[in-house]
Amino acid sequence: MEQVADEGLAIATRGLRKTFAGIRGRRVAIHGLDLDVPSGGVHGFLGPNGSGKTTTIRMLLGLLRADAGTMHIFGQPVPQRLPQVIARVGAIVESPKFYPSFSGRRSLSLLADAIGTDQRRVDEVLEEVGLRDRGDDKFGGYSLGMRQRLAIAATLLKSPDLLIFDEPTNGLDPAGIREIRETMRNLGTNGRTVLVSSHILSEIEQIADTVSIIGRGRVVAQGSVASLINEQAGAASVDVGIDSPEAAVAVLRRVGMGAELTEDGLRVTGADKPSDVTRALAAQGLYVSRLLPVRRDLESVFLQLTQDDQLGASPATSPTSPSRPSAPDGDFPPPPSARGGDFPPPPSARHTAQSADEEGQR
Ligand SMILES: Nc1ncnc2c1ncn2[C@@H]1O[C@H](COP(=O)(O)OP(=O)(O)OP(=O)(O)O)[C@@H](O)[C@H]1O
Numbered sequence: 047m048e049q050v051a052d053e054g055l056a057i058a059t060r061g062l063r064k065t066f067a068g069i070r071g072r073r074v075a076i077h078g079l080d081l082d083v084p085s086g087g088v089h090g091f092l093g094p095n096g097s098g099k100t101t102t103i104r105m106l107l108g109l110l111r112a113d114a115g116t117m118h119i120f121g122q123p124v125p126q127r128l129p130q131v132i133a134r135v136g137a138i139v140e141s142p143k144f145y146p147s148f149s150g151r152r153s154l155s156l157l158a159d160a161i162g163t164d165q166r167r168v169d170e171v172l173e174e175v176g177l178r179d180r181g182d183d184k185f186g187g188y189s190l191g192m193r194q195r196l197a198i199a200a201t202l203l204k205s206p207d208l209l210i211f212d213e214p215t216n217g218l219d220p221a222g223i224r225e226i227r228e229t230m231r232n233l234g235t236n237g238r239t240v241l242v243s244s245h246i247l248s249e250i251e252q253i254a255d256t257v258s259i260i261g262r263g264r265v266v267a268q269g270s271v272a273s274l275i276n277e278q279a280g281a282a283s284v285d286v287g288i289d290s291p292e293a294a295v296a297v298l299r300r301v302g303m304g305a306e307l308t309e310d311g312l313r314v315t316g317a318d319k320p321s322d323v324t325r326a327l328a329a330q331g332l333y334v335s336r337l338l339p340v341r342r343d344l345e346s347v348f349l350q351l352t353q354d355d356q357l358g359a360s361p362a363t364s365p366t367s368p369s370r371p372s373a374p375d376g377d378f379p380p381p382p383s384a385r386g387g388d389f390p391p392p393p394s395a396r397h398t399a400q401s402a403d404e405e406g407q408r
Pocket residue numbers: 066067075093094095096097098099100101102245404405406407408
């Protein structure tokens with residue numbers, strides 16, 4: 047496998063494919079995935095449940111074998127050259143565990159010895175995840191957000207250039223989610239690359255520089271959050287309040303806009319700008335009492351692009367409908383399937399580099 051010429055990419059996959067054995071033959075989980083993660087900043091890896099995020103991450107880390115395609119990390123083909131590149135990668139893919147009776151500092155100190163890292167890094171990484179003042183408290187007394195931050199601190203010990211986090215906020219309450227969100231944002235500065243998978247879209251929108259959206263094992267869109275939202279701007283809608291909604295629907299449809307009745311008015315699509323709606327209606331003697339652009343956000347783009355995958359998905363995957371204006375804060379409760387409170391240590395470099403096909407273990 048040849049080297050990737052583009053050194054600007056932290057991760058690149060081409061034609062990646064993975065099937066799993068099922069009762070009715072093999073099922074395709076990853077379908078020719080072409081993923082580009084630029085170097086530096088936070089990259090959101092988004093997709094509904096079962097779309098293939100974890101499978102992709104596990105293949106990148108050499109924990110699962112691909113059926114076909116190529117993968118590169120910092121230009122090095124993996125898994126072939128994973129031993130050479132793994133020192134630059136830190137990852138949390140599974141529930142970590144630390145001894146409840148050990149302090150966070152002691153756990154990190156033991157880990158630093160195990161991987162041959164200078165003990166001075168322990169204080170630095172505690173500081174980096176905002177745990178410096180709580181470093182001497184026992185792990186058993188940590189909140190879930192603090193436990194997850196300790197796991198992140200452990201991945202930072204070897205000063206990786208690329209951090210990979212698979213659904214790092216699963217199981218956390220809104221306060222914990224906010225803590226991790228801020229930690230991710232901070233980690234994505236200074237040239238480091240953070241790949242974070244999630245289905246909590248509003249969260250990613252707030253912290254990601256770029257995103258990839260996957261559906262059924264394929265990338266359906268990737269780029270900056272702003273460009274993805276703008277690309278879909280034509281589908282933006284306007285919430286209209288009016289006395290004669292049926293007549294307004296007929297007028298707007300006649301001029302080529304999409305219009306549907308809602309509980310207290312209309313939802314209009316296909317208008318270049320909201321004032322076009324007012325103008326078209328006023329020309330027919332209809333005057334609006336309310337005109338609210340429905341804010342486009344990453345979530346509505348995501349839902350639109352992965353519509354097929356959303357069918358039958360759990361409510362946690364699609365916490366709001368595409369047409370609902372976004373909540374100002376954007377925190378959603380964790381999914382019902384969220385993991386429990388155990389956070390095991392991140393995979394060590396040695397463990398991560400091992401290649402093991404875990405097919406059928408689920
Ligand atoms: N070891 C396995 N054996 C059989 N099927 C698997 C295995 N691992 C994953 N799959 C299937 O592959 C598909 C992709 O799963 P994957 O866990 O990668 O999705 P995901 O996007 O990470 O979902 P989630 O957000 O729920 O974690 C799913 O249909 C899943 O059931």
